[in-house]
Amino acid sequence: MSAAPDSQVLPYPPLNLLESASLFLDFDGTLVDIADRPDAVVVDQALNSLLADLARRHDNCIALISGRSIAQLDALIGPIARNIALSGSHGSEYRWNGTLAHPVRPASLEQVERVMRDAATGHPGSLVETKSFGVALHYRLAPEFESEARALAARLAGQFDLALQEGKMMVELRVPGSDKGVAVTTMMRRREMAGTRPVFIGDDVTDEEGFEAARTFGGTGILVGPPRETAASYRLPDPAAVRHWLAGESQ
Ligand SMILES: [Mg+2]
Numbered sequence: 001m002s003a004a005p006d007s008q009v010l011p012y013p014p015l016n017l018l019e020s021a022s023l024f025l026d027f028d029g030t031l032v033d034i035a036d037r038p039d040a041v042v043v044d045q046a047l048n049s050l051l052a053d054l055a056r057r058h059d060n061c062i063a064l065i066s067g068r069s070i071a072q073l074d075a076l077i078g079p080i081a082r083n084i085a086l087s088g089s090h091g092s093e094y095r096w097n098g099t100l101a102h103p104v105r106p107a108s109l110e111q112v113e114r115v116m117r118d119a120a121t122g123h124p125g126s127l128v129e130t131k132s133f134g135v136a137l138h139y140r141l142a143p144e145f146e147s148e149a150r151a152l153a154a155r156l157a158g159q160f161d162l163a164l165q166e167g168k169m170m171v172e173l174r175v176p177g178s179d180k181g182v183a184v185t186t187m188m189r190r191r192e193m194a195g196t197r198p199v200f201i202g203d204d205v206t207d208e209e210g211f212e213a214a215r216t217f218g219g220t221g222i223l224v225g226p227p228r229e230t231a232a233s234y235r236l237p238d239p240a241a242v243r244h245w246l247a248g249e250s251q
Contacts, residue, residue, distance in 0.1 A: 012251050013199075013222050013234035021219070022061035022193050023054060023246075024184055024210060026202035027068060027076075030224045033239055034168065036140055038068075038129060041076060048080050050243055055083050061196050063087060065183045065210060067167065069132035070095050070102075089133040090165060090206060091183035092175050096190065102133070103175050108160040109135050112173050119152055120145075134165070134174030143169070167204055181209030188217045200232075201242060 028034050028041060035041045054062050063085035066073055070088035074081045086095045093102035113128060113135045120126040125141030126149070137153060139145040146169075153171040157164035163176040180202070188198060198219035200210040211221025211231035221232030224242055236242050 010223060010227065010230070010232065010235035013220075013236065013245060015245070015248060015250055017199055017220065017234075018058075018246075018248065020195070020197055021058065021199045022063075022188070022196035023058055024063050024065050024187070024198055024200040024214065026180075026200075026204065026207050026210070026224075027064055027066040027073065029168065029203035029239065030201055030207075030242055031239055037127060038072075038136075038138065043076050043078070047243070048078065050247060051077070051080050051084060054246060055080075060084070061193055063183075063187050065091070065180050065200070065202075067165070067172070067204075067206060069093065070100065071132055085187060087180075087183035087187065089131060089178075090163075090172075090174060091178035091180055091186070092133040094183075094186065096187075105133055106160075106162070106175060108162065109133075109173070112156050112160060112162065115156060116152070119148070123148075131172070131174070134162075134172050136167075136170050136172040138170040140169035165206060167206055179209045180207055181213035184210050184213035184217070188213075201236075 025031060031047060032041050065087045067090050068088055070086050070093050073086055073088055116128045116135060116137050120128050123142040123145040126145050127138040129136040137149050139149050150171050153164055153173055157173055162173040165172040165174060184198060198214040198217050200214040201222045202210055203224035208231050214221050222234045222236055223230045223232035224236050236245055
């Protein structure tokens with residue numbers, strides 16, 4: 001990971017960054033606050049309106065780039081999800097103008113899920129999440145499980161040749177060969193994105209590849225949350241500030 005030289009004091013992003021930009025937006029922790037359970041996230045009407053407005057202002061050059069599956073994003077966001085480009089499952093699947101592209105789900109994920117569920121039984125509050133192209137083990141409500149959960153995931157990744165993805169209080173095994181940088185690169189090669197400058201906004205370590213890919217295409221990254229080593233060039237403190245900035249309102 002390459003760090004911006006002044007990663008500890010990243011500035012508030014200037015509003016003119018939005019001009020001629022294509023927007024690549026993470027979802028959890030970026031547009032909505034992270035909930036204790038992934039299914040407890042709430043999408044309000046204001047977010048729906050903001051996404052519709054952004055799609056119009058940016059000539060549909062807007063994409064959600066999430067670790068969630070496209071099916072989960074559809075369920076959470078509702079009809080507006082049909083109007084924006086989506087990349088789900090950490091760059092494994094895509095939907096653009098109604099056309100869905102996705103890999104085959106490896107059968108090994110079912111074995112992995114059984115092992116994770118067995119391990120989670122001894123840790124009340126932990127949660128195994130079946131995803132379209134992965135399995136996630138959440139320990140936000142069972143923090144004592146963290147080191148065991150991460151070691152288990154690392155072992156299973158090696159055993160079944162799956163990609164290991166660590167996130168905020170969770171670890172996930174998924175189809176290898178993709179990440180959020182791959183998602184940005186894939187989408188930036190679309191004709192519709194030609195001439196745009198990608199701005200990637202995200203909060204998690206999984207968003208770093210997205211920041212780096214945005215830079216490769218002459219764009220930039222905006223980190224959401226507390227300062228840390230990052231490839232982003234700007235920072236916003238929380239999802240409320242992201243929405244405020246995206247709405248074109250100054251600091
Ligand atoms: Mg996030």
